[in-house]
Amino acid sequence: MSKPTISVTLTTNPKPRPDEKKLVFGKYYSDHMFIMDYDAGQGWHDPRVVPYQNISLDPAAKVFHYGQTIFEGLKAYRTNDNRIVLFRPDQNWDRLNRSNDRLSIPAVDPEVAMEALRTLIKVDHEWVPSEPGTSLYIRPFVIATEPQLGVAPSTKYMFMILLCPVGAYYAEGLNPVPIHVESEYVRAVKGGVGNAKTGGNYAASLKAQEGASELGYSQVLWLDGVHRKYIEEVGSMNVFFKVNGTVITPALNGSILDGITRKSVLQLLRSWDVPVEERQISIDELVEAHRNGTLEEAFGTGTAAVISPVGALHYNNEKLVINNNKTGDLSSRVYDTITGIQSAVLPDPFGWVLEV
Ligand SMILES: *Cc1c(COP(=O)(O)O)cnc(C)c1O
Numbered sequence: 001m002s003k004p005t006i007s008v009t010l011t012t013n014p015k016p017r018p019d020e021k022k023l024v025f026g027k028y029y030s031d032h033m034f035i036m037d038y039d040a041g042q043g044w045h046d047p048r049v050v051p052y053q054n055i056s057l058d059p060a061a062k063v064f065h066y067g068q069t070i071f072e073g074l075k076a077y078r079t080n081d082n083r084i085v086l087f088r089p090d091q092n093w094d095r096l097n098r099s100n101d102r103l104s105i106p107a108v109d110p111e112v113a114m115e116a117l118r119t120l121i122k123v124d125h126e127w128v129p130s131e132p133g134t135s136l137y138i139r140p141f142v143i144a145t146e147p148q149l150g151v152a153p154s155t156k157y158m159f160m161i162l163l164c165p166v167g168a169y170y171a172e173g174l175n176p177v178p179i180h181v182e183s184e185y186v187r188a189v190k191g192g193v194g195n196a197k198t199g200g201n202y203a204a205s206l207k208a209q210e211g212a213s214e215l216g217y218s219q220v221l222w223l224d225g226v227h228r229k230y231i232e233e234v235g236s237m238n239v240f241f242k243v244n245g246t247v248i249t250p251a252l253n254g255s256i257l258d259g260i261t262r263k264s265v266l267q268l269l270r271s272w273d274v275p276v277e278e279r280q281i282s283i284d285e286l287v288e289a290h291r292n293g294t295l296e297e298a299f300g301t302g303t304a305a306v307i308s309p310v311g312a313l314h315y316n317n318e319k320l321v322i323n324n325n326k327t328g329d330l331s332s333r334v335y336d337t338i339t340g341i342q343s344a345v346l347p348d349p350f351g352w353v354l355e356v
């Protein structure tokens with residue numbers, strides 16, 4: 001399809017920009033946002049960049065009652081030579097539409113989404129921070145807006161994109177986090193919505209997250225919903241284990257999220273000739289590897305933190321400390337390489353980086 005015409009209405013009241021040294025995740029939003037509406041029979045229409053503002057919805061809008069909503073998350077970086085680059089945005093539009101499909105939401109044309117994002121970032125380019133480790137977090141999302149309490153797919157939607165400058169995830173370098181292995185609650189089951197990026201998965205995760213916090217653990221490691229035995233993912237990250245030199249991550253099985261950082265880490269490791277396996281891995285296998293000294297490293301992967309080393313696993317009242325609660329060499333190398341490629345400090349051999 002031809003490039004859409006995106007209208008732009010500039011704010012007359014720009015906000016003061018936050019101190020780049022004191023950015024907090026998800027707290028500050030840029031001056032503008034993108035909105036596009038969908039109506040059955042008309043399709044997606046009126047793509048526009050407007051001043052950041054409240055939206056008004058009928059209280060019967062379906063999103064409030066039945067959770068018909070999906071989202072994405074990606075980042076833009078300012079390079080040393082003052083360009084703005086995105087990391088694999090095509091992958092986000094692809095996944096957005098897979099989530100849309102699962103939630104019976106009409107697809108968004110990836111070219112329209114990409115042009116919307118470019119236009120919005122150009123308008124708010126001053127909001128892309130330049131301090132080391134900072135970036136612009138991008139939140140595309142879709143909500144069902146039809147005011148109708150019947151359980152059926154909505155006939156009206158809004159697609160929006162918000163921008164927020166975010167700080168370095170690790171103020172003092174990579175820090176391992178302790179993780180609680182959850183054996184009461186489950187996150188998702190095969191056939192459910194675990195592989196869609198949808199709000200309900202997060203709402204369902206809060207209870208376990210609270211319990212883990214009370215025990216002093218910062219995240220939950222989810223086990224599969226049927227056997228409570230196989231590793232799924234960590235909080236909002238995919239998870240990797242280095243066991244006896246081989247890196248193992250759970251295979252995409254329909255209930256875990258197909259992370260773009262996960263995919264990139266796998267590609268990178270394979271390019272380094274590090275043995276990798278995508279397969280089912282049980283908690284018992286990890287406990288055994290810990291016992292015999294072959295559980296060498298563990299880390300989570302996701303857009304927000306990129307790499308989050310796991311310092312300990314808490315399972316069945318036992319605490320398995322990994323690599324003396326230190327960041328492993330491979331975790332560091334993966335982190336440095338991916339963040340280096342993302343900010344265009346390192347060459348981009350895989351063609352992952354796209355200039356805005
Ligand atoms: C977004 C997300 C991830 C990580 O995906 P990335 O594309 O790497 O950011 C992992 N798990 C869940 C549940 C997620 O929502």
